[in-house]
Amino acid sequence: MARSRLIRFLLVVSLLLTMFAALAGHAVAAQSVTGTLDLTTQFPVLRGKSGDSYEFTVSLTWNGSETRNFDLITTLPPQWTAKLTRAYPASEIASIRMEAYRDYPEQFELTLAPVSWSQPEPGEYVATLEARSGDLKKTIELTAAVTAVYSFVMTTESGNLNMEATAGDDNSTALVLVNTGTARIENITFSSSKQEDWEVIFTPDRVAALDPGVTQGVEVIVRPLAGKTIAGDYMITLRAESKDYSPDPLVIRVTVLTPAFWGWISILIVIAIIAGLSVFFWRLGRR
Amino acid sequence: MNAQPVIETTDLTKVYDSVTAVDKLNLRIGAGEIFGFLGPNGAGKTTTILMLLGLTEPTSGVARVADFNSTREPLKVKRVAGYIPEKVGFYEDLTAYYNLAYTARLNGLSEELVMKRVGEALDMVGLSSKANQPVSTMSRGMKQRLALGDILVKTPRVAFMDEPTSGIDPKGVNEILDLIAKVAKEQGMTIVMSSHQLALVQRICTRVGIMIKGKMVAEGSVAQLGRDAISGGRYLIEIQLVEITSLLIDAIKRISGVTDVDRTGDMLVVTSGKDLRPQIAKAIVENNGLLVRMNIQSYGLEDIYMRYFREV
Amino acid sequence: MKSSTISGLLTIFHKELSDIFTSWRFIILFLIVFVVGIGVVWSAAQYIREEVVDAQFVFLQLYTTSSPLPFFTLFIAIIMPLVGIILAFDAINSERNNGTMSRLLSQPIYRDSVINGKFMAGVVTMGIMLTALVLLVGGIGLRMIGVPPTSEEAVRLMAFLIISVIYGAFWLGLAMLFSIFFRRVATSALASIAIWLLSIFLFLVLFVQTEQSGLGLAVSQISPVTVFWQVIYILLVPGARTLSQVTQSNVTVPSSALSVGQSLLIVWPYLMSILMLTVICFAASYIKFMREEIRST
Numbered sequence: 001m002a003r004s005r006l007i008r009f010l011l012v013v014s015l016l017l018t019m020f021a022a023l024a025g026h027a028v029a030a031q032s033v034t035g036t037l038d039l040t041t042q043f044p045v046l047r048g049k050s051g052d053s054y055e056f057t058v059s060l061t062w063n064g065s066e067t068r069n070f071d072l073i074t075t076l077p078p079q080w081t082a083k084l085t086r087a088y089p090a091s092e093i094a095s096i097r098m099e100a101y102r103d104y105p106e107q108f109e110l111t112l113a114p115v116s117w118s119q120p121e122p123g124e125y126v127a128t129l130e131a132r133s134g135d136l137k138k139t140i141e142l143t144a145a146v147t148a149v150y151s152f153v154m155t156t157e158s159g160n161l162n163m164e165a166t167a168g169d170d171n172s173t174a175l176v177l178v179n180t181g182t183a184r185i186e187n188i189t190f191s192s193s194k195q196e197d198w199e200v201i202f203t204p205d206r207v208a209a210l211d212p213g214v215t216q217g218v219e220v221i222v223r224p225l226a227g228k229t230i231a232g233d234y235m236i237t238l239r240a241e242s243k244d245y246s247p248d249p250l251v252i253r254v255t256v257l258t259p260a261f262w263g264w265i266s267i268l269i270v271i272a273i274i275a276g277l278s279v280f281f282w283r284l285g286r287r
Numbered sequence: 288m289n290a291q292p293v294i295e296t297t298d299l300t301k302v303y304d305s306v307t308a309v310d311k312l313n314l315r316i317g318a319g320e321i322f323g324f325l326g327p328n329g330a331g332k333t334t335t336i337l338m339l340l341g342l343t344e345p346t347s348g349v350a351r352v353a354d355f356n357s358t359r360e361p362l363k364v365k366r367v368a369g370y371i372p373e374k375v376g377f378y379e380d381l382t383a384y385y386n387l388a389y390t391a392r393l394n395g396l397s398e399e400l401v402m403k404r405v406g407e408a409l410d411m412v413g414l415s416s417k418a419n420q421p422v423s424t425m426s427r428g429m430k431q432r433l434a435l436g437d438i439l440v441k442t443p444r445v446a447f448m449d450e451p452t453s454g455i456d457p458k459g460v461n462e463i464l465d466l467i468a469k470v471a472k473e474q475g476m477t478i479v480m481s482s483h484q485l486a487l488v489q490r491i492c493t494r495v496g497i498m499i500k501g502k503m504v505a506e507g508s509v510a511q512l513g514r515d516a517i518s519g520g521r522y523l524i525e526i527q528l529v530e531i532t533s534l535l536i537d538a539i540k541r542i543s544g545v546t547d548v549d550r551t552g553d554m555l556v557v558t559s560g561k562d563l564r565p566q567i568a569k570a571i572v573e574n575n576g577l578l579v580r581m582n583i584q585s586y587g588l589e590d591i592y593m594r595y596f597r598e599v
Numbered sequence: 600m601k602s603s604t605i606s607g608l609l610t611i612f613h614k615e616l617s618d619i620f621t622s623w624r625f626i627i628l629f630l631i632v633f634v635v636g637i638g639v640v641w642s643a644a645q646y647i648r649e650e651v652v653d654a655q656f657v658f659l660q661l662y663t664t665s666s667p668l669p670f671f672t673l674f675i676a677i678i679m680p681l682v683g684i685i686l687a688f689d690a691i692n693s694e695r696n697n698g699t700m701s702r703l704l705s706q707p708i709y710r711d712s713v714i715n716g717k718f719m720a721g722v723v724t725m726g727i728m729l730t731a732l733v734l735l736v737g738g739i740g741l742r743m744i745g746v747p748p749t750s751e752e753a754v755r756l757m758a759f760l761i762i763s764v765i766y767g768a769f770w771l772g773l774a775m776l777f778s779i780f781f782r783r784v785a786t787s788a789l790a791s792i793a794i795w796l797l798s799i800f801l802f803l804v805l806f807v808q809t810e811q812s813g814l815g816l817a818v819s820q821i822s823p824v825t826v827f828w829q830v831i832y833i834l835l836v837p838g839a840r841t842l843s844q845v846t847q848s849n850v851t852v853p854s855s856a857l858s859v860g861q862s863l864l865i866v867w868p869y870l871m872s873i874l875m876l877t878v879i880c881f882a883a884s885y886i887k888f889m890r891e892e893i894r895s896t
């Protein structure tokens with residue numbers, strides 16, 4: 001008796017479930033007329049240097065029961081531009097037509113770039129892309145994370161990579177540092193590789209901060225050891241260093257000249273000897 | 288000969304390995320003499336001069352010049368003696384003036400005296416115009432004269448000249464000899480001069496010495512030597528007559544002092560102890576003889592020389 | 600008396616010096632020595648400018664560096680004998696042959712004044728020549744390398760100069776000895792040159808020699824060139840202290856440098872042997888010449 005009750009109960013439940021299922025199935029079928037829209041990207045944040053452009057690959061999925069045109073609308077941070085392109089055939093796009101019941105996504109590219117003249121500050125720039133068709137819309141955020149560029153160069157003011165020097169003297173040459181990056185570079189220090197006992201002095205001996213685009217002059221004094229340095233060519237290497245960036249070292253050929261004093265002394269010696277010999281030949285040659 | 292000779296040798300001997308170049312030479316030459324030093328090649332003339340100058344050492348014996356021992360005090364001798372070597376040489380590429388000035392300076396003359404003396408010497412030997420020419424441009428005779436100038440520069444008391452006239456033409460020789468004679472006279476210089484040119488030596492020498500094989504075989508004036516050598520100190524008088532008669536010969540023989548009368552053709556040769564020409568002339572005239580020519584025979588050095596040569 | 604002796608010596612000295620300074624033979628030699636000497640040092644300086652970084656005793660290296668050309672000291676070691684020979688090979692015999700010796704010696708001067716005057720003139724000439732050369736070369740070197748010599752280097756150079764003159768004086772004495780012994784000028788010249796070449800040959804044995812302690816080394820020591828070269832090498836390369844280092848030619852400055860005094864102490868015996876040889880030549884010259892007969896023929 002109890003078993004028949006249980007069976008009955010189960011039958012009712014199953015009947016009800018079946019009905020519910022039928023009802024539910026009906027409800028889904030009624031909604032699929034409008035369909036589902038999806039706008040996704042695998043990499044929503046791209047990182048790059050200032051001035052770079054960022055190419056996002058975006059997928060649009062539509063499995064609606066009817067074919068629809070979707071407008072693609074971008075909203076951009078100031079001084080940024082965007083370009084929507086599809087891969088093949090390459091062309092710029094502004095809207096997409098999606099077939100009904102399409103079960104695979106359409107992929108296209110969104111290229112986010114700063115306007116040509118600008119070098120965006122480091123930071124996150126968020127652009128939004130909206131796909132809209134009537135009241136049906138989907139939005140994703142695409143973020144260009146602009147990182148700072150630390151870069152500067154060190155060259156000689158004249159552009160020549162050689163200098164003349166006299167032992168014991170202060171022989172100066174002018175260097176320039178130019179911040180070619182996008183970020184302020186702080187605490188640039190200098191060092192050099194040189195002959196033992198030489199002195200190479202940078203004035204100023206450090207640069208506290210160098211803002212992007214700014215040029216800073218540095219004077220280098222090369223002082224070859226007096227009285228010991230053989231005249232001739234020497235290579236010295238000048239280096240600038242900072243925490244964030246160190247440019248290529250500058251290799252300068254230093255032509256050490258004979259100190260003027262010794263130059264004169266040597267001329268005097270030679271003249272004295274020639275004069276002395278002449279006197280000898282003249283005096284002794286006369287009879 | 289003076290009491291105090293300027294040059295004096297005592298048993299001066301020089302022996303080379305096997306040869307005795309100078310053999311016990313005793314020589315005295317007085318002040319102001321011009322002594323001609325004669326002898327054949329290899330007689331030892333040069334060797335003697337060298338010893339006198341202290342340029343070579345004697346094997347034995349003493350050579351003294353101006354009272355200085357040539358061997359022991361050569362410097363003192365050289366200060367008073369000038370020397371013209373056999374083959375005189377000069378610094379060819381230097382001037383005549385410099386060559387003489389060098390000699391003057393070596394004698395310790397002051398610079399101004401050098402100039403004065405060299406100028407004078409060049410004047411005296413007649414080379415003033417060549418003073419500033421290199422010696423290499425000079426002829427043999429000029430060099431010989433320059434050598435004389437070289438001696439004059441130091442105004443020596445004694446001059447040794449080893450063949451100063453060799454290789455010079457007759458005219459040049461006469462010039463040089465005259466010069467030597469003049470200088471000797473003017474400066475009172477004693478000169479010892481070796482030579483082979485006998486006739487010339489004869490002209491200026493007051494005395495000659497003949498050396499043979501290291502020995503002085505004869506010494507004296509040329510005339511005296513001739514007599515000593517050839518006629519044993521006697522005079523030979525030659526007489527040429529138109530006709531020679533025995534009467535005449537006897538007459539001459541009778542003259543006291545005549546030792547011998549020889550007849551050779553139309554000539555008579557009278558030997559006597561002294562010059563008897565006046566007596567002989569008288570005798571001829573008294574005997575009516577016709578005299579063509581009469582002369583006393585003199586002996587050239589040549590004869591004397593040959594004579595000594597024959598002896599050895 | 601005394602003063603006249605000296606005046607005679609000075610007169611001869613002065614005349615000989617004048618002779619030397621007016622003879623083409625010497626002027627040409629002088630020019631050759633200068634041109635080659637300067638060339639050698641110029642090339643050494645060039646080499647130093649390009650290659651040498653060790654600035655210790657750099658000025659001395661001017662004289663000891665072997666660039667493409669052999670070094671200055673070697674040049675001096677080889678050329679000084681020639682200078683001495685050229686100055687003296689005919690000193691006595693040519694005067695004898697020309698007949699000037701008789702005239703000269705009949706003047707009131709001592710015979711040794713003739714030898715001494717000629718010798719002095721030769722030594723003074725070599726002194727003038729070497730001093731001028733070393734200074735000239737130093738001046739040019741100074742201009743090229745721009746480093747002045749230290750006082751120690753100057754002392755060493757001075758010693759080098761003096762020793763070189765002594766070395767030259769030996770050859771002068773030798774050539775003069777030959778000019779006394781040989782009557783013919785050609786003979787004395789050839790004899791001197793032969794000894795010079797032999798000495799250079801023996802000197803070269805040093806370099807050909809592979810092992811350091813051989814017979815060749817000992818034989819080479821006979822050569823005055825070797826002896827001299829050792830002396831100046833040890834003097835001018837302050838680190839060198841033995842012969843074996845000397846033979847390894849291009850030693851720059853080995854480990855620890857010696858002081859001038861120490862260097863001099865090492866070279867002293869060698870130096871004395873050069874001096875001794877000079878004295879022997881001189882003594883022989885005196886013995887032969889002083890009592891010799893002077894004939895003009």
Ligand SMILES: Nc1ncnc2c1ncn2[C@@H]1O[C@H](COP(=O)(O)OP(=O)(O)OP(=O)(O)O)[C@@H](O)[C@H]1O
Nearest residue numbers: 303304306308326327328329330331332333334335
């Ligand atoms: N050095 C010498 N060695 C050996 N013998 C010598 C030497 N010098 C000269 N004699 C010899 O000494 C001798 C004398 O020579 P010396 O030159 O004095 O002669 P001379 O009289 O000057 O001859 P000449 O007229 O040729 O000049 C000669 O026999 C000569 O051979």
Ligand SMILES: [Mg+2]
Nearest residue numbers: 332333373449
């Ligand atoms: Mg003679």
